Amino acid sequence: MNSRTRKFLSYYKPYIGLLAADLACAFIVSAITLLLPLCVRYITINVLEEQRPDALSQIYLMGVVMLGMVIIHTLCDMFISYKGHMMGAYMERDMRSELFDHFQKLSFSFYDEHKTGQLMTRATNDILSLTELYHHGPEDLAISVLKFTGAFIILMYIDVKLTFIVFMFFPVMAVFAFYFNKRMNKALRVSKDRIGDINAQVEDSLSGIRVVKSFSNEQVEKEKFEYENRRFVDSRREGYKSETYFHEGLVGFTQLITIAVIVFGGAAIVDASLELADLLTFFLCIGILIEPIQRLVNFARLYQEGITGFDRFMEILEVEPDIVDAPDAIELAHVRGSVEFRNVSFKYKEDYGEVLKHVSLHIKPGEYIALVGPSGVGKTTFCSLIPRFYETSEGSILIDGIPIRDVTLRSLRRSIGIVQQDVYLFSGTVADNIRYGNMEASMEEIVEAAKRANAHDFIMALPGGYDTDIGQRGVKLSGGQKQRLSIARVFLKNPPIIIFDEATSSLDNESERAVQQSLEQLSENRTTIVIAHRLSTVRNAQRIIVLSDDGIEEQGTHEELIGKKGRYAHLYEMQLRV
Incomplete structure (x- = not known):
């Protein structure tokens, strides 16, 4: 048994009692289904043909027995239908929770390579297809085996030759089913990839709907969607074709079996080697024999859909996070705020060039530094390495003299507050979004926290104050308002180290002033690292670090760097001319 099979079966473990009850009901249903034709045979042969004096009472008695069996059959079927489906839903819930937890552990590098819509498909459609398999799989197999075996025994008891004629069809059916089953699996895999592409396209278009409308490019987005939609239909065409051949072919085989029974059974009656009552029972049992075949056909369809979804589910679950806690990682506590880079280099992939090269820098506790330099020299990457959003390729980073690889990710990131240019606010109220900094x-x-971030006044002017729903990604707020909420969130977190990633570069002058005041208040008595394009905003920094493609090119105060007439002075003069 391979690891994926063990993993597949492991989801039954919490519900083993429910599974046992489901299979017990399946056994009872199968047994009753097999007993009913025998009851008919008893009436036709033992009662009617023998013309017993108590025939009427025997028929009524057998009728009561059959009625009781039908009631039990119905109750067991109801249990299988309801409780069995709920078991599948519980397992689906567990799998989706596990996948979401795993999503939370994966590193930024994983999300750099995968589309959100594709990942959503793995968490929804792919797992949804497993519910029916987890429920109907064991039940269909158990019922099919029991009914098939039982019907075979009864058929052999009635007429051996006729039974062998029937079973001559099964090897051909097996080869036929195997071939088209394989084609179905391949088509289903492609189809699931295509629906993921559709979800990715929808997510992309709707997330950028304001850009779409501002450029009047609705037709462009429609064409992109139609392209993905056509690819999905093409993939489903091949899947439905294989499924049709598979299903209808097996139905055709079962009809051939019925014809064979009629022809050879009728001939046996003519030869007086088979009685009419036995042929009637034989027909009833053939019906029972065909029903497991139909169940197996249904199981094959569920299996292909489910196992394809499970394979895609496992592909994500088997992705190991790039960044995890060391086995002996310690909690980072009582952080003073010293940050040190020791010969740090970084590149995003092995075949990519280095973004940072041999950077060494020591930031003292409480120091306010600014990172400047042209786009693409690694300013944001520099800051992303401190909370270990990415792992250094070479060298090490230390907080208060402790390598960040030796501390837990949770305690490290709890000690760092980040205010980004692209603010992300969650759907919900103003209070909910600020509370995200400290859920307690x-x-x-x-x-x-809102007052300290200069956000209280505009919040109180909103229709519901702190209970105002701000819409998805804070769409009902201005850029400056969203930025001040993100600063309030960091105030509430109260970390000893603050990173500002171009937090004011996209704001108007009035909003920039309000946000700048909030940032200055937030940076008091904290180690502060600011990334800035507007050099005028970092003139008061205690130290300015100038990054270039070769690492740190210059560092010093604003006046010192102007006096050197180097890269910083050139950048500053360029901005003054604008």
């Missing part, structure tokens, strides 16, 4: 915070603490 009281309403009073939230209000205090």
Whole structure:
């Protein structure tokens, strides 16, 4: 048994009692289905043909027995249908939770390579197809085996020759089913990839709907969607074709079996080697024999859909996070805020060039530094390495003298606050978004954080104040308002190290001033690292670090760097001319 099979079966473990009850009901249903034709045979042969004096009472008695079996059959079927489906839903829930937890552990590099819509498909459609398989799989197999075996025994008891004629069809059916089953699996895999592409396209278009409308490019997005939609239809065409051949071919075989029974059974009656009552029972059992075949056909379809989804589910689950806690990682506590880079180099992939090259820098506790330089020299990458969003290719980074690889990710990231240019706010209220900085915070603490971020006044002017729903990604707020909420969130977190990633570069002058005041208040008595394109905003930094393609080119105060007439002075003069 390989690891994926063990993993597949492991989801039954919490519900083993429910599975046992489901299979017990399946056994009872199968047994009753097999007993009913025998009851008919008893009435036709033992009662009617023998013309017993108590024939009427025997028929009524057998009718009561059959009625009781039908009631039990119905109750067991109801249990299988309801409880069995719920078992599948519970397992689907567990798998989706496990996948979401795994998504949370994966590193930024994983999300750099995968589309959100594709990942959403793995968490929804792919797992949804497993619910029916987890429920109907064991049940269909158990019922099919029991009914098939039982029907075979009864058929052999009635007429051996006729039974062998029937079973001559099965090897041909098996080869036929195997071939088209394989084609179905391939087509289903492609189809699931295509629906993922559709989800990715929809997610991309709707997320950028304001850009789409501003450029009047609705037709462009429609054409992109139609292209993905056509590819999906093409993939389904091949899948439906294989499924049709598979299903209808097996139905045709079962009809041939019925014809064979009629022809050879009728001939046996003519030869007086088979009685009419036995042929009637034989026909009833053939019906029972065909039903497991139909179940197996249905199981094959569910299996292909489910196992294809499970394979895609496992492909994500088997991706190991690039960045994990070391086995002996310690908690980072009482952080003063010293940050040190020791000969740090970084590249995103093996075949990519280095973004940072041999950077060494020591930032003292409480120091305010600014990172400047042209686009693409690694300023954002520099800051992303401190909370270990990415792993250094060479060298090490230390917080208070402790290598960040030796501390837990949770305690490291708890000590760092990040205010980004592209603010992400969640759907919900203003208070919910500020509370994200500290989920244990009281309403009073939230209000205090908003005041310190110069956000309280505009929040109170909103229709619902702190209870105002801000829409998806804070669409109902201006850029400056969203930025101040993100700063309030960091105030509430109260970390000893702050990173500002071009937090004011996209704001108008008035919003920039309000946000700048909030940033200055937030940076008091904290180690602060600011990435800035507008050099005028970092003139008061205690130290300015000038990055180039070769690493740190210059560092010093604004006045010192102007006096050197180097890269910083050139950049500053260029901005003054604009």
